[in-house]
Amino acid sequence: MHSVIAIIRRDLLLAMRRKSEVLTALFFFIIVVSLFPLGIGPESALLRKIAPGVIWVSALLATMLGLARLFAPDHADGTLEQMVLSPTPLGLLVAGKIVAHWITTGLPLVLLAPVLGIQFDLDRGALGILVLALLLGTPLLSLIGAIGAALTLGVRGGGVLLSLLVLPLYVPALIFGAGAVESHVSGLGAGGHLSLLAALLALAVFFAPWATTAALRIALE
Amino acid sequence: MLTATGLSCVRGERRLFAGLDLAVGPGEWLHVQGENGAGKTSLLRILATLSPPAEGEIRWHNEPVAALAEDYRRAMLFLGHHGAVKEELTPLENLTLAAQLDGTTLDAATALQALVRFGLRGREDLAVRFLSAGQKRRVLLARLAVRKASLWILDEPFTALDVKAVAMLSGLIEEHLAAGGMAILTSHQSMPLPNGKVLSI
């Protein structure tokens, strides 16, 4: 546990020293979301309807942006080898890195989403559901993304390949995440969507670090 | 005591070496020699359990390393071509965080002492990217000094070091061997260390 906290601290420290990377993804998210009304028109009824989808798709893309750099710097400077050889199980260290990735990319999205939701004229209840859905969904994005990042580590054209591998796997998160807000707005209640999202998250918490670890070992062989 | 029997390594379609045996006991060091591409690095990575051998077995104190897993990794220190030093962090942070990732703690005084010993005084709080290539290697030497491991596996440890640093490193390795440690090193030059066993591949 000690070393898991150490790696989270280290990655957060690194993110602090390279603020531009974190901020780029964040501003990317803000800009993409803000561009949609310009492309579609300012009618608030329409904007309310597309808001959850737009915010979720932008969140997927913003998460993708930083994924390629999840393991690449550690791979390049040899830290990854040291992680594999550390007495601490690699799965735990990988889980720590995923947590740090979520704190630097997922959490800011969750915190920003209500502000952007106001641009789309969402009411308070819908904003609450949006935040809740993102809170459950963004860790899922980091977990699944980590598998893709590990698989494409050191591979030709890794960045594009990464999105090809990971985006189809994001479909359930997108459907349940955006669906939660929609069904809340249409009066059906978001409970079902949110619990499915939580179930997916639980599955990914067990499965993704294992798959990521296996992929990293292969990349280092 | 590290022993390996019948190791072979296949990279792509090529068989780099086969039927390789080696043994290193306490206080001994092994010099792995060979031309470029002969498989020196591959051998070290196999010994460090980073990649599995195509054939053969590695034993640590007569137990297969696969079964030992964590215990072997705790007793062993591997340094590859890349230093595993983070450019954005200071030498001090690098040392303490690397120790924490290994599940141990390193107090600031010991870390500082090691950095001073390797001539990094006054650089402890400067991000590593502002250091010269040779100074970066010295951060690694400090890591060797503070990490408690009985087996050192070092790939080309003498590259990019000036005369003074070479002397420091050989002193460090001699100290390690005198305390009953073991070391496996690669290098294409001759080693500034006495009494090594030589393994040519």
Next chain:
Amino acid sequence: MNNKLVNWFKFGSPQSFYPLAGKMIPWFWALAVVFGIIGLWISFFVAPTDFQQGEGYRIIFIHVPAAWMSMFLYIVMATWAGLGLALNTRLSGMMAQAIAPTGALMAFLSLWTGAIWGKPMWGAWWVWDARLTSALILFFLYIGFIALQAAIDDARRADKAGAILALVGVVNVPIIYFSVKWWNTLHQGASVSLTKAPAMAATMLWGMLIMALAFWMYSIAVTLMRVRAIILEREAHTEWVKNLSEIQGEPK
């Protein structure tokens, strides 16, 4: 028992599988053609005209088998990949690699025929129907697998990385299918469905089954052909390949 295991491992080596596959290919082609002819005959001459969908429904005879095969092949591919990861046999990875393009072709065919069927029935080339959408995602998964393997130079590493991706995919396929279905019902999807043709007649079912058999035999035949090429490419510098009679002959 033990003997059987030994045999299994013997045929699990590329060297003994290569000639075996060569012998099997013509038989599977013959079966594919026979089933194909019977299947086509049923689909055009035996199956009656559907009173609601007219002759357009005949697309079902290739759409459904293609959809079945695309899903089935993904599972078979993941199984081979998983076997390769667990047992570290050389052939398994090659099989997985050989299946992927045919699986992608099947996914594409089920998309293409589904879209074409949609035009007369729904009035649009593309409808976000649950089955079509999941077929599209399955197609992406195949493309991802092929692209990942193509991007990694070392064959063994490509096999292992592909295997992990295939296993992750196989866990995800049901989740994706379920989520798309859920999404579709929430959004009041199209009510006409290709496979919910009124009172699916027994002849139709037979036609589909026989066509599916034809697709199956076709997939096996093409996969075996491809795996033979892959074996030669990967084992090019081994003794047994150099001693093959096909190579001992004069170069053309």
Next chain:
Amino acid sequence: MNWASPAEFFAMGGYALYVWGSFGVCAVLMILEPILVRKRQSSILRILRRERQAEILDTQ
């Protein structure tokens, strides 16, 4: 028998474009794929034969 004449068969009750568009593409792709695989096989065989010949020339 469903069809009175070949023309009727090809017209597919007004669905000709859709039915033949599906079956046609399916047939084309399923013929094309084995041809491409065959090409891959013969090209690797050709390379291997040439390598072997080079080896023979080399030892002579």
